[in-house]
Amino acid sequence: MKDKSSILTGFIFACAVFAAVIIFMAIDNMAFSLALILFYALASILLVKTGFWKKVRNSISDNPKKLCLLTACFVLATPLFFFNNPYVLHILTLACIYCVATIGLNIQVGSTGMVNFAQGAFFGIGAYVSALLGGHFGVSFWISLPAGMLAAGFFGLLMGLPTLKTREYHLSLVTIAFAYISFLLVMNFDWTGGPDGIADISKPVLFGFKIGQTVTVGGVTIPGVAFYCYMVLAFLGIALLVAHRLHNSWYGMAWNAIRDDEISSRCYGLSLRKSKLEAFVFGSLFAGAAGALYAHFIGFMSTENMSFQIGLLMVCMVILGGMDNIAGVLVGTLLLIVIPEKLRAFDDYRMLFYGLVLISMLLFRPQGIIPSKPRFFDLKKRV
Amino acid sequence: MSVGFPRPTDDSTLLVKEHAVSLVFLLQIKNSIMLGAQYSLIAIGFTLFFGALNVVVFCQGAFYILATFIGAGLLSLLIGAGHLGPIVFGCVAFAIFFLSMCLTGLVGVLVERTTIKPFRNAPLVMPILSTIGVGIVIEQLLKLFYPQGSNPQVFPEIFPLTGVMLGDLFISVSELVILAITIVTLVAIWFFIKKTKIGSHVVAISQDFEAAALMGINVDRAIMVTFFIGACLAAIAGFMNGIYYTVFRYDMGAMAGIKGFSASVVGGLGSVYGAVLGGFLMAFTETFAAAYIPGGSAIRDVFSFGILLLFLILRPSGIIGEKALDKV
Numbered sequence: 001m002k003d004k005s006s007i008l009t010g011f012i013f014a015c016a017v018f019a020a021v022i023i024f025m026a027i028d029n030m031a032f033s034l035a036l037i038l039f040y041a042l043a044s045i046l047l048v049k050t051g052f053w054k055k056v057r058n059s060i061s062d063n064p065k066k067l068c069l070l071t072a073c074f075v076l077a078t079p080l081f082f083f084n085n086p087y088v089l090h091i092l093t094l095a096c097i098y099c100v101a102t103i104g105l106n107i108q109v110g111s112t113g114m115v116n117f118a119q120g121a122f123f124g125i126g127a128y129v130s131a132l133l134g135g136h137f138g139v140s141f142w143i144s145l146p147a148g149m150l151a152a153g154f155f156g157l158l159m160g161l162p163t164l165k166t167r168e169y170h171l172s173l174v175t176i177a178f179a180y181i182s183f184l185l186v187m188n189f190d191w192t193g194g195p196d197g198i199a200d201i202s203k204p205v206l207f208g209f210k211i212g213q214t215v216t217v218g219g220v221t222i223p224g225v226a227f228y229c230y231m232v233l234a235f236l237g238i239a240l241l242v243a244h245r246l247h248n249s250w251y252g253m254a255w256n257a258i259r260d261d262e263i264s265s266r267c268y269g270l271s272l273r274k275s276k277l278e279a280f281v282f283g284s285l286f287a288g289a290a291g292a293l294y295a296h297f298i299g300f301m302s303t304e305n306m307s308f309q310i311g312l313l314m315v316c317m318v319i320l321g322g323m324d325n326i327a328g329v330l331v332g333t334l335l336l337i338v339i340p341e342k343l344r345a346f347d348d349y350r351m352l353f354y355g356l357v358l359i360s361m362l363l364f365r366p367q368g369i370i371p372s373k374p375r376f377f378d379l380k381k382r383v
Numbered sequence: 384m385s386v387g388f389p390r391p392t393d394d395s396t397l398l399v400k401e402h403a404v405s406l407v408f409l410l411q412i413k414n415s416i417m418l419g420a421q422y423s424l425i426a427i428g429f430t431l432f433f434g435a436l437n438v439v440v441f442c443q444g445a446f447y448i449l450a451t452f453i454g455a456g457l458l459s460l461l462i463g464a465g466h467l468g469p470i471v472f473g474c475v476a477f478a479i480f481f482l483s484m485c486l487t488g489l490v491g492v493l494v495e496r497t498t499i500k501p502f503r504n505a506p507l508v509m510p511i512l513s514t515i516g517v518g519i520v521i522e523q524l525l526k527l528f529y530p531q532g533s534n535p536q537v538f539p540e541i542f543p544l545t546g547v548m549l550g551d552l553f554i555s556v557s558e559l560v561i562l563a564i565t566i567v568t569l570v571a572i573w574f575f576i577k578k579t580k581i582g583s584h585v586v587a588i589s590q591d592f593e594a595a596a597l598m599g600i601n602v603d604r605a606i607m608v609t610f611f612i613g614a615c616l617a618a619i620a621g622f623m624n625g626i627y628y629t630v631f632r633y634d635m636g637a638m639a640g641i642k643g644f645s646a647s648v649v650g651g652l653g654s655v656y657g658a659v660l661g662g663f664l665m666a667f668t669e670t671f672a673a674a675y676i677p678g679g680s681a682i683r684d685v686f687s688f689g690i691l692l693l694f695l696i697l698r699p700s701g702i703i704g705e706k707a708l709d710k711v
Contacts, residue, residue: 115508162696168507169439173648174695176641177688188681308637312515319512348527355519362513363501 009052010059010067018074022081024342025088033342061373072237079229089225095337096232097293100239102317102333103326104286107243109315110324110372111252112279113259115168117311118159118175119287121182122152124306126288127295128192131201134296141204145292152288153281155182160280164273167262179308187303197302201295204231212297228297235293239286243326246282255279256324256375309351316358322368331369407674409552415663415670417558417627420565423662424620425643426650427572428613430658433647434589435609438499438510442518443617444640446487448633450618451538451625452525453483458539476541484618490521491614492607518637526633535632538625557626568619572655575612585609589653617643638684645691651701660702665690 020040027033047053060067082088101123108116130148133139139147159178163171186192193199203212203224211231212224246252254275257265266272295301313336321332336357340350361368425443432440457479467475494517502509526532546555575582584605587595596602617640624639625631642665650661665687672679672686679686694701 109508113506113508115511162692165699166695169433169511169652170648170695170699172511173641173644174692177645177691180641181685181688184682184685188678312519315512349523351519352523352527355516355523358516359498359513359520362509362516363498366505366509 007059007063007066009055010063011070013056013059014067014070014074018078022078025078025082025092025338026085027342030343030345037339037342075233076230079226083220083222083226086223086225089223089229091338091341093225093229093232093297094294095334096229096236097290097297098314098317098337099236099330099333100232100293101287101290102314102321102329103239103243104283104290105314106318106324106326106329107246107255107283107286108279109318110322110329111247111255111259112276114163114276114279115172115315116175116280116283117172117308117315118179118182119283119314120306120308120310120312121179122156122284122287123291123294123310123314124186124301124303125155125182125284126152126291127301127305128186128198128291129288130292131198131295131301132192134202135198135200141202141292141296142206145289145296148292149285149288152284152291156280156284156287157277160277163280164276175311176308179311183303183307186306193302195303197300197304198295199300201299201301203228203299204296206231232293232297235289239289240326240330243286247324247326251275251278251282253375259324313354316354318368320357320361320368322370322372325368325370325372328368328370328372335369406551409550411670411674413552413554413558415667417561417623418670419663419666420561421620421623421639421662422643422646422666423659424565424568424616424623425639426647426658426662427655428616429644429647430650430653430655431585431609431613431616434653435585435606436499436503437592438502438507439514439644439652440494440499440610440613441511441514441640441644442494442521443613443643444636444638445518445521446491446614446617446636447621447624447639447643448631448636449490449521449525449621450483450487451621451631452529452532452536452633453486454480454618454622455536455538455625455631456529457483458541462539472541480622484615484622487618487621488611488615491610491617494614495606495610518640522633522636529633532633535630538629538631540629542626561623561627564619564623568616569659572612572616576655581605581608642684642687645687647701649691649694649701651703654701654703657701657703664702 024033024036024040027036047056078092079089082092101119104122105116105119108114108119126148128148129151130141130144133144133147134141159175163174166174187195203210205211211227213227214224215222215227254265254270257268257270258272258275262272291306294305317333317336318329319332320336321330322328336354340347340353346353425447428443428446429439432438432443458476461472461475461479494514498513498517499510502513529536542555542557542560544555546553546558548554576586581604584595584600585608587598587600588602588605592602595605620639620643621636624635643662646661646665647658648661649664650657650659668690669683669687673683674680676686
């Protein structure tokens, strides 16, 4: 029996990461943020080399509940620091929205091993359905968001059907074809606004309060973005919970089994058809929710935000963070959204940066920043 | 009806209309052949790579556009150099094409060495992603470091603007050249695969990698040659695109690559003849749908991808492909 490692290591680590994130987000100077990125990269390499990272991991896995609570507190506290800086809040909200979509993509790419490049399309379907319902029929956000999710899930099922006979390359090709087809159709329909997109998408209203309006309480001005940020954080929390439960359920088991060996999992009585379709539907539901959140956040939706490139970017995020690891996917998404925003002057080089990140991660660290742990079964605890 | 003009008899309108219809039809056939030639060459590249290594090289489209950029850049330098006699000019232009083709082939070999070889025993997902990454990098490098790379580029006019009339159909010199290049390339590929020793090595490793290695075939060399030739084919398709449409942009490669891959899947991945058939099938579908379906030209790609999806559902092995068995 191994001793439980102390919670202290994890606590110190969480505090350090929190401080690092706050400092990084608060800095406005580009040269300084570049230096900081290098410093953080060096620090994390040092962390791994000195073996401190292993202690942190043990500490986290031994005290998951307390540390999760601590992290949640930190995350909820982060927007408080930036009430005077709505731009930072904007980036954070955007990153959280993308997190919801990439968590869904992780089900397909990470857990099931099906590389899906159409997550951008599902993101767009969710956004368009939600925005059109709100714009044309005056449907409230709280109904149009689930409608967008369902539409994305339905199209996920539709795309899943032709992929059942295919594997690896052919499967990726189906998703690429689907991404292009949906992009072109939305671009050329009249009722979607075509290349002009949809403007003036209304902000959600909760109990008579419009999420996204600026409020002044006792001399402190709270920007509207902060409210939206908290709402997205709530959705992200739900998404994390659902994804975590799915991962630890028979669904997650089945997906991993299919990824590792299709034939033997079929021999053990798994229905490939059912499991794969479930992976597509669940993943697209997440993407649909993210799309609806995005459309109502920005207030404008065009085909640019559902192109093949967006799907590709999401795949990069999952690879960078670590396939089949929810925490890793969060880290990867945050990095790929926040770093290019911080280095705005190099905006032209953004796609080049993504491409280089993708190649170098695959070559030097294919398991991602935070690799997924092998499943561990404790029969007594019934994990 | 207009009043002042003599009303043409019904017969003659019918005749004119029929005439116009048949001319449009012939034009579409010409366009399809021009497009199909490009798709086929790209698709043959995909098929060769897949046969040799069981990988799909998603950066084939990047080779295609890279070659167009190199060729166009060198040609405009040549044109800027001053007036040369037509024969000298032709020889130098041909040399430039050959040079940029070889350069692209070398880039293909380099890509294989750096981003495909390390994943030879890795999950099949890895080379898909790494080659997509390479595609992005090549495309972005062209965009950022070629002079005014983000704007559409004009491919220099190198062929005279005359042509021949085939009935009512005008066929320009450049179109004839494209046709000739296609036929020569297809014959050369056939010759390479069937008649040369290294070609038989490529066929051998595509049939059984390990057995071929055990028989003393230099597997690495055969793969290198395969990648060189595959990238060269993409380069030739790129030149054809430049000659035919005269305008190109850094982001045209991705679509061409995906179309070429689709064509090779429709034809049957691993079969060279299938790739040619698939390429022409996709091109004909696309061109005719754009011409004859109202509003079809904006969504022409939807039709070609529709054909692809149809094939993947009904006949995933493609037109000529053999039914793949699950390997345990």
